Amino acid sequence: MTHENTAPSRRVAVVGAGITGPLLSLCLARLGFEVDLYEAYVRRAQDVGSFLNLAPNGRAVLERLGLADRILEQGVVATSIDFTNHKGRELVQNPERTTNIMRGELSGALRESATDSGVKLHTAKRLVALDETGDGRWRIGFEDGTHAEADIVLGCDGVNSAVRSLLLPDAPRPAYTEVVGSGGRSEIGTGELPVDGRFHMVFGLRGFFGYQVVSPGVVWWFENHQEVRERTFGELAEIDDARWVAGLADRHRPDPAVVRRILNASAGPVGRWPVHEVPPLDxxxxxxxxxxxxxxxxxxxxxxxxxxxxxxxxxxxxxxxxEHPSTARAFTAFEESRRGRVTAMAKQARQTGAVMTPDRWITRVIRDLMLPMAIKQGVRKGTEAYSYRPSPWPLTGA
Ligand SMILES: Cc1cc2nc3c(=O)[nH]c(=O)nc-3n(C[C@H](O)[C@H](O)[C@H](O)COP(=O)(O)OP(=O)(O)OC[C@H]3O[C@@H](n4cnc5c(N)ncnc54)[C@H](O)[C@@H]3O)c2cc1C
Structure with missing residues (x-):
């Protein structure tokens, strides 16, 4: 693959090296921008032990850039997503191919590819100030007292974005969704559960549980349940792993035995988070x-x-x-092209959440009656969501 650098040289500061930030930095560097990528942490506690499921549309972006094999090397392909209810009855199968990958591995591989493309990565740099200098440039202040300047600043700093608060003070704040998520890795007997390539989802009575047997005897799992009173990330982190997992096993007592078997075999750190959402900004x-x-x-x-x-x-x-020499115009075009899609996805995610973690028994009864139909509809919508294909890359002809 060849990369020509034809864009005018503009210095870009990308803030946040989670998932969006490193890929953005990499793309910009390939297009000839000079990119500094600033990350608050050296290693994030939130990344420990947790995996995420990368949908086909995410993979399509990596493929378009010729990066899918390298970035997803540490991932495990799921050939389908299989849904069952709390009685173990199969509800529906989503035949989409997705990839489960540890969050830290995904972020690490993206960062590595970005630096290989010429991006300068600066860790332990938490942005705390952002000011216009008067000549159209930006001055960034970091928590350690240092500063940097850039022509363009792009905040990829996640749900609690400091860039958003400083740049767009009227933007909505993150709202707690009344859901706590956690995830980890378990070790069971080799052959106890088949390595079947499937991502199993269980609609439990009091929580939602997902797992994949990634290799003989090794299971990656996640759990979501409702907690009306918000506990901070710090409060959740203080709970001993064994106690947390025992609590989850107890919560899933009415559900298929496999859920408790996996939870009771938890090995290694268990990540957990209060889940927040930010509605798409205007x-x-x-x-x-x-x-x-x-x-x-x-x-x-x-x-x-x-x-x-x-x-x-x-x-x-x-x-x-x-494409656009004016950054403001580029942003306007970008926002117009993205708003409809992300708004539809946010709405769908909220509806799915209500089905996954019902709080009251009556909601549960209704859910269980409606579940097969709702999931089939969800799978159809999911397929629509997966159908995004990236615009052609301008320089490589890919
Ligand atoms: C429980 C849970 C499960 C999920 N499961 C999935 C899943 O299965 N599949 C899926 O596609 N998505 C999943 N998501 C959503 C997914 O994690 C996010 O959409 C994704 O991480 C967004 O990437 P990002 O790079 O925009 O933000 P983030 O991944 O949050 O990265 C932001 C980065 O910015 C850094 N940062 C923050 N503040 C500053 C600052 N002031 N200065 C410098 N750096 C800063 C952070 O340290 C971090 O590295 C899940 C989310 C949760 C909460």
Whole structure:
């Protein structure tokens, strides 16, 4: 693959090296921009032990850039997503091929590819200030007292985005979804569960459980349940792993025995998070600075769509900045092309969440009656969501 650098040299600061930020940096570097990528952490506690499911539309972006094999090397393909109810009855199978991958591995591989493309990565740099300098440039202040300047600032700093708060103070704040998520890895007897390539989803009575047997005796799992009172990330982290997992096993007592078997065999750290969402913003930019990915639209995780949406954003914004000499115009075109899609996905994620984690028994009864139909509809909509294909890459002919 060849890369010509034809865009005028503009210095870009990308803030946040989770998923959206490294891919955006990589795309911009390939298009000839000079890119500094700033990340608050060296290694994030939130990444420990947890995996995410990358939808086909996310993979399509990586494929278009010739990166899918390299980035997803540590991932495990799921040939279908199989839904069962709390009695173990099979409800529906979604035949889409997706990839489960540890969050830290995905982020790490994206960062590595970005630096290989010429991006300068700066870790332990938490943005705390953002000011226009008067000549159309930006001055960034970091928590450690240092500063940097850039022509364009792009906030990929996630649901609690500092760039969003500083740049667009009237934008909606993250709202707690009354859902707590957690995830980990378990070790069971070799051959106890088949390595069947399927991502299993169980609609439990008091929580939602997903798992895949990724190799003989090794299971990756996640769990979502409702908690009306919000506990902070710090409060959740203080709970001992064994106690947390025992609580989950108890919660899933009425559900198929396989759920408790996996939870009781938990090995290694268990990640857990209060889940927040940010509705898609009305405006994603001011002048030559803006936000994307979760910073612009943190959709509830029930669809497993956020990471893929962030990759789509990154790819499309890089192309828009390449095509439009005016950054503000590039942002306007980008927002127009993305708003409808992310708004529809956010709505669908919220509806799915209500089905996954019902709080009252009557809601549960209705859910169980409606579940097969609702899931079939969800699978159809999911297929629509997966159907995004990236615009052609301008320089490689890919
Ligand atoms: C419980 C749960 C399960 C999920 N499961 C899935 C799934 O299965 N599939 C899926 O596609 N999506 C899933 N998601 C959503 C997905 O994690 C997000 O959509 C995705 O991580 C967004 O990527 P991002 O790069 O925009 O933000 P993030 O991944 O949040 O990255 C933001 C980065 O910015 C850094 N940062 C933050 N503040 C600053 C600052 N001030 N200065 C510098 N750096 C900063 C952070 O440290 C981080 O590295 C899930 C989310 C949750 C909460």
């Amino acid at each position: 405006t994603w930019h001011r002048g030559s600075a803006g936000v994307l990915g979760d910073a612009a639209h943190a959709v509830a995780p029930h669809l497993g769509a956020g990471a893929a949406l962030g990759l789509e954003d990154a790819y499309e914004l890089a192309l828009a900045l390449h």
